[in-house]
Amino acid sequence: MTAANQELADFLRRARAAVDPARAGLPADGRVRRVPGLRREEVSLLAGVSTDWYTRLEQGRRITPSDGVLDAVARALDLDAAGRAHLGHLVGAPGGRGARGAAPAQRTRPGLRQLMDSLDGQPALLLGRRTDVLAGNRMAAALFTDFDRLPARERNYARWVFDTDEARALFLDWEVQARAVVENLRLEVGTDPGDRRAAELVAELSAASPEFRRWWAEHRVHQRTHGSKRLRHAIVGELTVDYETLTMPGDPGQTLFVYSAPAGTASREALDLLASWSLTSRPRV
Structure with missing residues (x-):
């Protein structure tokens, strides 16, 4: 089974196990449930497809369903918008991008960097594929860390969150923020299961962090569009910051x-x- 097919099979099994049969509207049939969640035949019933077809889908067989059929499966499994998108990515159907070839290195447009620098009182970070940090302004360096000072390989938000004591000390709700990173990375990896660098990152973080390893195995996905972070900053103390995300036209990977x-x-x-404080601290190089 290919990596993409294994990802699909694992995601569907875990999604099916998480659905409460009673909340799904299924009548009690008196049969003993040996596993949590829905049976395959119940998913097929709710989605309006044959049990054989759904079984082949869950086994990671090569199937190209329509958007309408994937919508029905997503409803049966009670997937949210991120889960539905992830399902489409893994299947490679019209609603998702599926696997792709090697992507070129990402670059930050000069105009975008100027825009970030102009947000003088607002921290701003530009993240690329696999949560690589492509750029950050002066305030982001002061609030989080100066990624520009790190070796190129370490300029990755997920790696920073899980590998550094700095991040664990900064986030008052570290587990909440770290789990969101895992779930967002899961969604990102699903768009390109063959991404070698992403696989290496996941392997390294899984080996180094039991939390990452446990949350990655849950195969939950989440798309960060807005939210908040509670921080205990070494210079200014406790604060809460809200964030909004903007996807770059012409490069949805940023x-x-x-x-x-x-x-x-x-x-x-x-x-x-x-x-x-950041204006009087040591200059960036």
């Missing part, structure tokens, strides 16, 4: 994260103080 705090709040005052 995502801009912009962090802010509401005016008049202690968190906004902390960001302003951090902005002043």
